[in-house]
Every structure is written in C-alpha cells, then in structure tokens.
Amino acid sequence: MPPSPLEEDIFPSTPGKIKIERTHHHTMNRSFHRCFTSTTTMFLWALLLIALTASYLSIQSFVDSGTRFLHHPIPRDHVIIGGPHWEKKIRASAQVHRVHGLSVLVTGAAGFVGSHVALALKKRGDGVVGLDNFNDYYDPSLKHARRALLDGHNIFVVEGDINNERILVKLFEVVPFTHVMHLAAQAGVRYAIENPHSYVHSNIAGLVKLLEQCKSADPQPAVVWASSSSVYGLNDKAPFSESDRTDRPASLYAATKKAGEAITHSYNHIYGLSITGLRFFTVYGPWGRPDMAYFSFTQNIRKGKRITIYRGKNGVDLARDFTYIDDIVKGCVAALDTSGKSTGSGGKKKGAAPYRIFNLGNTQPVTVPTMVSILEKYLKKKAKKHVVTMLGNGDVPFTHANISLARRELGYNPTTDLPTGLRKFVKWYESYYVEDHRKPVKY
Numbered sequence: 001m002p003p004s005p006l007e008e009d010i011f012p013s014t015p016g017k018i019k020i021e022r023t024h025h026h027t028m029n030r031s032f033h034r035c036f037t038s039t040t041t042m043f044l045w046a047l048l049l050i051a052l053t054a055s056y057l058s059i060q061s062f063v064d065s066g067t068r069f070l071h072h073p074i075p076r077d078h079v080i081i082g083g084p085h086w087e088k089k090i091r092a093s094a095q096v097h098r099v100h101g102l103s104v105l106v107t108g109a110a111g112f113v114g115s116h117v118a119l120a121l122k123k124r125g126d127g128v129v130g131l132d133n134f135n136d137y138y139d140p141s142l143k144h145a146r147r148a149l150l151d152g153h154n155i156f157v158v159e160g161d162i163n164n165e166r167i168l169v170k171l172f173e174v175v176p177f178t179h180v181m182h183l184a185a186q187a188g189v190r191y192a193i194e195n196p197h198s199y200v201h202s203n204i205a206g207l208v209k210l211l212e213q214c215k216s217a218d219p220q221p222a223v224v225w226a227s228s229s230s231v232y233g234l235n236d237k238a239p240f241s242e243s244d245r246t247d248r249p250a251s252l253y254a255a256t257k258k259a260g261e262a263i264t265h266s267y268n269h270i271y272g273l274s275i276t277g278l279r280f281f282t283v284y285g286p287w288g289r290p291d292m293a294y295f296s297f298t299q300n301i302r303k304g305k306r307i308t309i310y311r312g313k314n315g316v317d318l319a320r321d322f323t324y325i326d327d328i329v330k331g332c333v334a335a336l337d338t339s340g341k342s343t344g345s346g347g348k349k350k351g352a353a354p355y356r357i358f359n360l361g362n363t364q365p366v367t368v369p370t371m372v373s374i375l376e377k378y379l380k381k382k383a384k385k386h387v388v389t390m391l392g393n394g395d396v397p398f399t400h401a402n403i404s405l406a407r408r409e410l411g412y413n414p415t416t417d418l419p420t421g422l423r424k425f426v427k428w429y430e431s432y433y434v435e436d437h438r439k440p441v442k443y
C-alpha cells in the first residue's frame, strides 16, 4: 500500500489560526444539529449564532493583528508530506549527477544564503533537497520567488519547520543524505529584543531537533551550519580570530549562535557527528534579506524616505566586515567538501569526528555611512539621513574577520569589495523590484 500523507503535517507545529477555525467549526456543527429541531427556539439560536460568529471574527482579527504587530514567524507545515508523488520529487531532487557527488539537505533553502548555496551545489552535480518554513519574518513572496528559481533548476524545497520531527524523519527515510547544510535560523540582531522566543525556537530547539535526526541517521551526515560574527560580542581585539573570546554576547541572537556552537560540540563529542560552524560576517548581495541595512536603505533611498543610521558611543561610526554572497557560497561549498565523515551510526559513536569553526568574512570593515554613500552613488539619489546614537540594542561597534584559518583549511579567498558587491546588488534590486523580475538578469 502506498504510504499515506502525514495528516498532522497539514497543521502548523505551533498553535495558530487554523486550529481556532477547526474548533469553532466542530462546535458550530454540533449546535446546528441540536438547535434546528425546534422552530420556536430557532430565533434565539440564530441570535446566539450571530454572537458566536462576531466573537469568532474578533478573535480572528486579534490573532491577525497580533501576528502582524509582533511580526511573528509562522511555520506553515501545512503542505502534505509523504506519499509516492512527494517521495518521487524528493528522490529526483536528491539525485547526484557527478562522480563522488554529495547528497545535501539544505535547511533554510528559500532563504538568502540557502538559496545561493543550493543552486551552487546543484549546478556542479550534487543532489540537493531544500527545507524551509517560509515564515513571515520578512516578505515571504521573496522566499517564494527564490523557491521558483530553485524549482527551475530541479531543486525541490519542502515546506516545513526544522522543529517538525516527522518531516525530518521522513526526509532521511527517503534519502541517505551525506551532508546537511544547516542555514535555517531566526536571523537579525535587533529583532531579538522584539521577539526573543523565535530565536530560542529556531536557533536552539530547531537545531537540537535537527542534530537528533542527524545523530540517529544511518549513515550519519556531516553537518555544516551557520554561526555568526556576532558571537565575538564585546571582543575588541581586532581582527577577530576563531581562538578569541566569545563568552560576552551583546544580543540574544549572538547568544543563541554561541549556544549553537556549544550544542554542536556536544553532538560531535557524544555521537561522532562531523561538525563545521561558519561564522558569517554581515553577508549581502542579490536576493538578499530585506531586513538588513543595505537592503532597507536601498528601498528607502529610492522612495525618498528617511533612513536611520545608528552611531556608537562618543559619536563613533559603526563598521561591518560586509561579505559578498558569492564569496560566502564558495566558503560553504569548501566546508562541505572538506568536512570529513561522521563516525557514528544509529546514535552510537565509533570514533573521533572533525569539529571545526571558521570565520567567513571579507577582512575589510567599512563604516555604515560609507556604505550609504556607495548606495547613493549607484541609486543616483541622496539619502535623507537621521543619525541616532544607539546603545543597548544588541549592536556591536565593529566586526573584522581574521580569515587565515579558512584560507588555509578551505582555500577561502574573498574577492569582492563592498562597492563591487553593492553595484551587483543594486542591479539585481532594480531588475527584481522595478523591472520584470521574471526576466533573468546578469549581475
């Protein structure tokens, strides 16, 4: 008999609107049976029905407005998982088309870095299956457009949350993944003040769910995952080296990434999982994240809207080691290629496995006002700047990567400076938002 779709995957893994609708629906059905047996009580029941409908609508609108207001990510695991058609698509997507090719599960595949890495792997003949919950932290239509792009390259992206154990189990039942490229996360440094729980949900609980699956898989995959430059926190020794202190995070986002480094270490130690953590430094480029400064500044400068530029203590400009997406992708692919094997099977360690951490930065910090002036040049428009001293929002004054280790071990060699990368970004932005974004663009 063909396996039946997992019914519970029709509903989100966290309580949401759909469950409220279901409960009300059942209650109303039962009421209808009982009440319409007598015509004398019909009028009273009709009144009650109106009252129930009104209260239902007000709950619904409260949920909706709360969701928008909090900008809360909604996992939408409502797509039917399983069944022969679904499995066929997964297998086709995971098909390897080169000798010694990899078979990679990319989490966060509809995200910025995830979509680029998935494409790069597929283009060289690796098998790739994506997983993404398409939450609304930022405009999901951009995620769906990225998915369409991947679809055009025969990469199937499963819609589901990394916290959904049944999806993970099913995926590993269908494909013996050699590698997991784990890029699904709650990103953004300052948003953690607004919505701390989504960081714990994705970056800690979700990470553990995924590692549990990886450690139990046979064969165990090697895991490469996205840590962050933010783990250096209040470290002021520049440039930042992997051996520097990372025990003073300045934001909850940073703290969850630091926790991720500790959690992955324990899975490496106990279960023999091969682990590589990549500390990304403010990654930017085409198909980027609209919540990031370079992207939202571009939107606002074009529209003639004011932009807010944060400044640090004593009026010091903030600076970031902005790193172009193509350089990051090369670092990710090299990390997969050099990961070494996990040694365990079925949850039992058989020997020591690699545990690595690398900085993937650009080694050339640029101040935020300089970044703005580069954008002004490409957009041919002056920004309306509002400069504010911003302390205690999770930001650090500067980031600066020492990449010697990644150069040596991964052959990582970033080649794109900020002006070049932003020129490519603006070109993509205009093709996507201003012109017809279905047309392919060379940037």
Ligand SMILES: O=C(O)[C@H]1O[C@H](OP(=O)(O)OP(=O)(O)OC[C@H]2O[C@@H](n3ccc(=O)[nH]c3=O)[C@H](O)[C@@H]2O)[C@H](O)[C@@H](O)[C@H]1O
Pocket (backbone or CB within 6 Å): 187, 188, 189, 227, 228, 229, 230, 280, 281, 282, 283, 291, 292, 293, 294, 308, 309, 310, 311, 318, 319, 320, 368, 395
């Ligand atoms: O390396 C990382 O690990 C992180 O990089 C990125 O974080 P950040 O370096 O904070 O990037 P981003 O938000 O673009 O702000 C850039 C600069 O603009 C300043 N900034 C920001 C917004 C604003 O309105 N005004 C402003 O001055 C702001 O103060 C900052 O100085 C990722 O988002 C994060 O997910 C994580 O991956």
